[in-house]
Amino acid sequence: MSEMNNGWETVIGLEIHTQLATKSKIFSGSPTAYGAEPNTQADLVDLGYPGVLPVLNAEAVRMAVKFGLAIGAAITPRSVFARKNYFYPDLPKGYQISQYELPIVGKGSLEVMLDDGSVKVVGITRAHLEEDAGKSQHEGVGVSAIDLNRAGTPLIEIVSEPDMRSAKEAVAYMKKIHMLVRYLGICDGNMQEGSFRCDANVSVRRKGAEKFGTRAELKNLNSFRFVERAINIEVARQIDILEGGGQVVQETRLYDADKDETRSMRSKEEANDYRYFPDPDLLPVVIGEDFLDAVRATLPELPDAKAQRFQSQYGLSAYDAGFLIASGELADYYEAVAALVPSDPKLVANWVMGELSAALNKDGLDITQSRLSAVQFAALLNRIVDDTVSGKLAKEVFEAMWTEGIEADAVIEARGLKQITDPAAIGAVIDEIIAANPKQLADYRSGKDKLFGFFVGQTMKATGGKANPVLLNDLLKQKLAP
Amino acid sequence: MSLTPKQIESIAHLARLELKAEEIPVYTDSLSRIFGLVDELDKAQTAGIEPMAHPLEDQVQRLRPDAVSSPDRRDLYQQNAPQTEGGLYLVPKVIE
Amino acid sequence: MAAQTLADLAKGLRAREYSSLELTRAFLARIERSQPSLNALITVTAESALVEAAAADARLAAGTAGPLTGVPIIHKDIFCTAGVRTTCASKMLSNFVSPYDATLVGKYRDAGAVMLGKANMDEFAMGSSNETSFFGPVKNPWDAAKVPGGSSGGSAAAVAARLAPLATATDTGGSIRQPAALCGVTGLKPTYGRVSRYGMIAFASSLDQAGVITVSAEDAALTLQAMAGFDPRDSTSVDVPVPDYAAELQQPMKGLRIGILTEFFGSGLDPAVEQAVRDSLAVWQKLGATVKEVSLPNLPLSVPTYYVVAPAECSSNLSRFDGVRFGHRCENPKDLLDLYKRSRAEGFGSEVKRRIMTGTYVLSAGYYDAYYLKAQRVRALINQEFRSAFGEVDLLVGPTTPTAAFGLGDKTSDPITMYLNDIYTIGANLAGLPAMSIPCGFVGGLPVGVQLIGPHFAEGRMLAAAHAYQRETDWHLRSPAGWSADFEPSNTGGAA
Ligand SMILES: [Mg+2]
């Protein structure tokens, strides 16, 4: 599904920086928690003090390997840290410790489901371990202020092949990676806090052309929405240039969300000779079979496998399964409820995706913060299954449970919402309705079938909506028959 | 191999070293001499030889357990800083 | 006779013939007398030394002292010392107070050694004459018109002038051995990874090695015992057991296979130096060692290899000096680029800048393969040649330097002539081998040294050979005129 603009084709590759959820930094014993007072989480190693040396965090290596295994990539048996040299105030040593020729994770791939339901395979070139930089704040007049708390936070940079053909595809891929790293428990995925960041390499070419066009690298895309906006704006800019007979310049461009534009980054213009070389302070990272096996044993069920299982085990549609596995926590919640409502997993899916999701959304909560436990929620759904409440009234019960924190049975009891399932009771009501509406009865019997609905409505109204709808239907049919 | 003054200027820029005009010919000359010496490496037959980045060939990277061990010592560490404010290091404005 | 070796002084302390305070005061007095003429120290820490000495005396009295407790020591100013200015002999760090101790410094502190001060050196350890120091050159105690060698020139001059029985030092391309030879003292560069680099300000990380300068090989063994060992803070430190070096000193010379390197005896070697080295070989032969010639054909390429690898690593290591978190910052920078360029241009001396530029160039786009990778391949060749040589011999022996000490200013105009002074020492750094220089005679009144190189972690064998030699000779016990050891219990008032 590639997007064509006047015969132009868009080509996109993404570099995603994923902060690894370790307790301490990749090369030092500083904490990695977000939001601390400036420079209180920067030790001598993070500050690049003279004489200090890096020592590699085992957990960062494990997490990187976990990611590699999850995308079916080859794990490099002997990977090497390299220094990327450039001067910038948020880079204390004047070089970033990264990996260059021998990244820890080699080629892999990821299946991404697009809007039209088709599946696209996106190639992943590599993922390498590296340290994050600090942050510059530019508020002051003529000065920038440097906070190095983030410096040294472990990252994997996940580099895709230039396989995406539209901003939407890029976002779908990015969302899939985002879901995956959270499944793996290697990243908290918090984009506001910068735990998951994306740069996009964007170019355009004539439809059918073999060669890629000149690309621009877009920085600072810290939300899914910005990724889509920035790419679309950049594509339009490049097409404008090319159609005007101009040439796209290979450069780094910053997305400015306030102005909704991309602009050339002056600071990056000349910093293009990084003089990578193997870091002599670190030795090759050797990953043996034992290490791989140990990490493999910690891999959770991955999203694609889970979606497949949800379809076969619960009889769900691909769409429903996809919705429910969006996060491991949501999937777990669904399964916990489904286990307690074994007869109707589809009903459970409908309610999780419908009422529950809407309520969570409205209150700005995620599934782990749900006001209803799986047990409480299942109790309600079981009252639908056993015909205690109608589906319609169950929504009222849910509402009360959610806002007032009352158990399902208590709500049903207190509000008298229990369904009427006694045929004699319903029959008596029907008899009264028929007696009170002789004209409608006559019309119905003379062929106005639509009036059946009128009698359903009247009966429901008279029972306060509590009549069992199936029973009501059967009885009405009998009693209305000539 | 000899270098040109222009090369010296661009190297100095990459290395963030300001050179005075009169220093350029001095470094041009001395670096050219150094690379004259370095060019002797061409004599070595290195086909098929793996580059050696490190004297400890059979050593591998050791892994540290993931534990926080560094307490906050900002005030001590910033005693060496030329300019700080509110715990932040100050520099002339960074232009992105 | 005045005690001058670490071994003797430590023995006297433990026997309580004198106190550490007395010893410390005596050496501080010598330092004070030496500073105007030798300039061997950048910082003298007299006050804290007296405090440390008193603490050492308490340990000695309590019977909790170790072999180095109370012994005065000078640290090369490349080692970070908590609360004490650590300059690396650079304007860049002329006001830098380290908030932490180097691992090595901490080990000596824990052992109870008393720090007298910080030794002068070539700026950031880049130099072979100690003339690149921001704090002025060090003079050779044997002849004030001569250089002491470098980069550990202050450490070597200090031990030669008996300002302390030992001084720490570092060796990236000969910076321990060359000044030790030129100052007539014993210099030990251990195997790469044997002594932690943590807290030692990096010059070229894959070559830098901490070591020591002492009067004798026995002293070197004693102090290596305190320095050596695995450090979890240094990923390149090696976790192999530390032997008992004092016991290793007793290894017999009988049957020791000594190799002499063909390449070390070619043109450029002063014939008088050659004679002194050949005379030393006769001593070992007399003790039962065998001598054979071995050749390492690529060894002459060690200098060009070094001048690619070391500057490359240095250009990156010194990028952290940017005027932001520590170190020199220029006045009134007009923007960020100006801050970087002027702070660095003002803070670094010309040799340091030359090496940074050389290294920047060899790593830059288009030159990496031709220079950096090529040099790493030649490094591998040289390493292989050393390995195969050590299949045939136990130790390699040759001159440490081509000549005795040269005159101040003689080699400052052409970097190449200066660099070639390290022609015999660089090979050991490229291959990470332990090596040492011990005094083996005099040429024109100036000391010269013989160099020993061993296989990885063979410090014990090497020290044993040096010790055996020093039992047969007294070159190492000779001190320069005006600087002979004068510390005797009788003239300091005896035990406290
Ligand atoms: Mg990138």
Ligand SMILES: [Zn+2]
């Ligand atoms: Zn990156």
